[in-house]
Amino acid sequence: MEITVTVNGERVTRDIEPALLLVHFLRDTLGLTGTHWGCDTSNCGACVVHLDGRPVKSCTTLAASCDGHEVRTIESMEVDGRLDPVQQGFHEEHGLQCGFCTPGMIMTARALLDENPDPSEAEIRTAISGAICRCTGYANIVRAVRWAAEHESAEARR
Amino acid sequence: MQTPGPIQYERATSVQNAIELLEKYGPETRILAGGHSLLPMMKLRLANPERLIDINDLDELSYIREVDGEVRIGAMTRHRELLESELLARQFPIFIDAEQMIADPPVRNRGTIGGSLAQADAAEDLSAVCSALKASVVIVGSDGERVVSMDDFHVGPFMTAIQDGQVLTEVRLPVRPRSGSAHEKVERRAGDFAIVAVSAALWLEGGSIADAGVALSAAGATTIHARRSEELLRGKEPSEELFAEAGGLAAEDCSPIADGRGPVDYKRHLAGVLTRRALSRAAERASNQEG
Numbered sequence: 484m485e486i487t488v489t490v491n492g493e494r495v496t497r498d499i500e501p502a503l504l505l506v507h508f509l510r511d512t513l514g515l516t517g518t519h520w521g522c523d524t525s526n527c528g529a530c531v532v533h534l535d536g537r538p539v540k541s542c543t544t545l546a547a548s549c550d551g552h553e554v555r556t557i558e559s560m561e562v563d564g565r566l567d568p569v570q571q572g573f574h575e576e577h578g579l580q581c582g583f584c585t586p587g588m589i590m591t592a593r594a595l596l597d598e599n600p601d602p603s604e605a606e607i608r609t610a611i612s613g614a615i616c617r618c619t620g621y622a623n624i625v626r627a628v629r630w631a632a633e634h635e636s637a638e639a640r641r
Numbered sequence: 642m643q644t645p646g647p648i649q650y651e652r653a654t655s656v657q658n659a660i661e662l663l664e665k666y667g668p669e670t671r672i673l674a675g676g677h678s679l680l681p682m683m684k685l686r687l688a689n690p691e692r693l694i695d696i697n698d699l700d701e702l703s704y705i706r707e708v709d710g711e712v713r714i715g716a717m718t719r720h721r722e723l724l725e726s727e728l729l730a731r732q733f734p735i736f737i738d739a740e741q742m743i744a745d746p747p748v749r750n751r752g753t754i755g756g757s758l759a760q761a762d763a764a765e766d767l768s769a770v771c772s773a774l775k776a777s778v779v780i781v782g783s784d785g786e787r788v789v790s791m792d793d794f795h796v797g798p799f800m801t802a803i804q805d806g807q808v809l810t811e812v813r814l815p816v817r818p819r820s821g822s823a824h825e826k827v828e829r830r831a832g833d834f835a836i837v838a839v840s841a842a843l844w845l846e847g848g849s850i851a852d853a854g855v856a857l858s859a860a861g862a863t864t865i866h867a868r869r870s871e872e873l874l875r876g877k878e879p880s881e882e883l884f885a886e887a888g889g890l891a892a893e894d895c896s897p898i899a900d901g902r903g904p905v906d907y908k909r910h911l912a913g914v915l916t917r918r919a920l921s922r923a924a925e926r927a928s929n930q931e932g
Contacts, residue, residue: 484650501650501693504680523643523684525677526832531747537721538747543680547650548673548697591747612831613745 486550490515491559501547505539506530508546509556517557517586528614531587532556538594540613557586560593568631568638569593578627580618588614592628600639601632643684649692653699656808660783662694664806672696672808674717674756677748678765702755702810705729712814716755721746723754733774733814734926735822735840739766742824745832755809758794761801764834764859768795770824771812772856772866773840779811780804788813791866798862817852819845821927825915826858829902835859836902837911839891841919843879845927850874855887855920859902860895860912867891870916879924881917888916 487496490513497512509515509532518541521529525543532541533555560567569592572578579585588611595602595610602610607628608621616624649666653659663670671690673679674697682688696702702717705726712732714723723729724740743749743766757767758778771778772791779786780803794802803809826838835858842854853874855867870887877883892913899905 500647502645502648502683504644507644524681525744525748528745528747534750537750539751540747543677543748544751545645545650545673545676545680545693545695547652548676548695550652551698610746613747 484547486547488546488549488551489553491555499546501545503546505532505534505541505544505546505549505554508549509541509554512546515556515558519583519586521583521587522615526613526615527584527587528591528611529584529587531590531614533590533594536594536597538591555590557590560589567593568635569596569628571634572627572630573624576623576627576630578619578624579616584614584616584618588616588624592624592631595628596632596635600636602628604629645680645683646686646689648683648690650695651692652695652697656696656699656701656781656810659694659696659699659808660781660806663808664783666692666694668805670694672759674759675719675751675753676756677744677752678756678760678762696808707732707816710816712816714754714812714814716809716811717753718755720744720749720752720754720757724749732816732820733822735770735774735824735842735923738824739770739826739838739840742766742826742828742832748832754812758812759801759803759809761795761797761799761863763798763861763863763865765864766824766826766835766838766840766858768864769838769840769856769858770822771814772864773842773854774814774822775842775852775854776815777813778809779813780807781810782807786810791864795863817844819927819930821845821923821925821930822854823919823922823926825919825922827911827915834902837895837897837908837915839912839915839919841916841923843874843920843923843927845879845924849876849878853887853920855891855916857891857895857912857916860897860908862896865891865895867894867916869894874920879920881921884917884920884924885913887920888913891916
């Protein structure tokens with residue numbers, strides 16, 4: 484079947500098998516391998532992307548269901564060499580070690596800050612509760628998201 | 642690598658269209674709602690539909706509103722909308738209790754109330770919530786619609802009263818004065834299915850309990866409707882002793898199995914404790930509600 488999806492602001496049309504999962508559509512059909520494919524069971528959160536602005540697990544969403552909708556992935560975060568504040572926050576606060584969970588973590592955090600620019604630590608921990616990190620113990624990830632929140636609001640005031 | 646087997650796919654343009662497509666393609670066709678139960682089942686080959694009818698774009702099935710003394714929830718209302726609903730927070734705070742502990746935020750952005758109830762998984766929370774609230778569901782087919790109580794809706798493990806060519810469209814919750822409700826759940830880790838969960842609702846009249854609803858998740862092969870606990874509560878004055886006694890009956894009347902989440906005696910113990918706690922919180926909320 485043919486689907487047309489707006490991925491990172493660009494309309495793409497591809498012929499796919501209806502059973503194709505969104506994560507494989509992004510990685511294999513479009514070559515956007517920034518979205519990681521982890522547990523396959525909607526537990527780990529490595530595959531989180533935005534669907535119409537909301538974070539979803541792309542391993543448990545059919546690409547076919549995204550026909551006519553908007554998907555945003557980690558590849559859209561850096562623009563002209565400038566990192567998104569969430570990416571910068573992960574860099575500044577050492578929010579990653581192996582990096583496997585990072586694309587999903589960042590997309591989850593980005594969605595949180597889009598709705599709630601000044602989240603508490605508890606709100607951050609709730610937001611990322613569907614994303615598993617085996618390296619950091621989460622403390623640095625929470626700090627990274629707070630870093631992004633503080634620098635975004637500082638930027639907005641300027 | 643887990644992927645669904647080959648399927649055909651079609652997107653419904655309306656509820657009527659979904660029913661027409663179900664009738665056209667026959668019994669190996671399934672409705673795809675949020676997909677967070679069906680797609681995992683398809684990956685594991687526990688479900689092998691030939692064709693999916695996708696209803697994700699049917700905005701007509703996404704609403705929470707109060708009509709004629711009922712709160713009506715469209716089947717495609719997602720967990721997130723339930724969690725954020727001011728109407729539910731006011732009338733049925735049990736939904737907020739449950740939704741805070743159902744899976745995680747990205748999953749709650751996709752999963753739906755209709756999908757949860759239609760899955761009829763005994764470990765799923767909203768089935769117990771709806772059972773305790775004495776909800777009914779609306780099932781629509783080409784010959785019209787029928788309204789079915791939760792007791793009649795779940796006919797067995799993973800089995801419902803929805804027949805071929807029919808679609809679950811709405812959940813209806815009767816609104817009665819001086820009600821309180823609460824959901825108590827213990828899970829191994831954030832976002833997991835319950836070890837045991839209990840939903841409780843109380844309706845007060847004067848100083849006593851006019852009616853009660855108690856239902857348990859993950860405590861048997863189907864959602865457990867704790868009828869003896871409800872009978873015990875009716876007509877009595879709310880008290881911790883009464884709630885503990887109701888918990889004792891619920892613990893006796895459920896039938897948990899031993900698994901990775903715990904042995905039977907522990908789960909029965911939990912069922913009793915969580916029933917008491919849920920009733921206690923429901924009573925507190927009922928007495929705080931005006932009316």
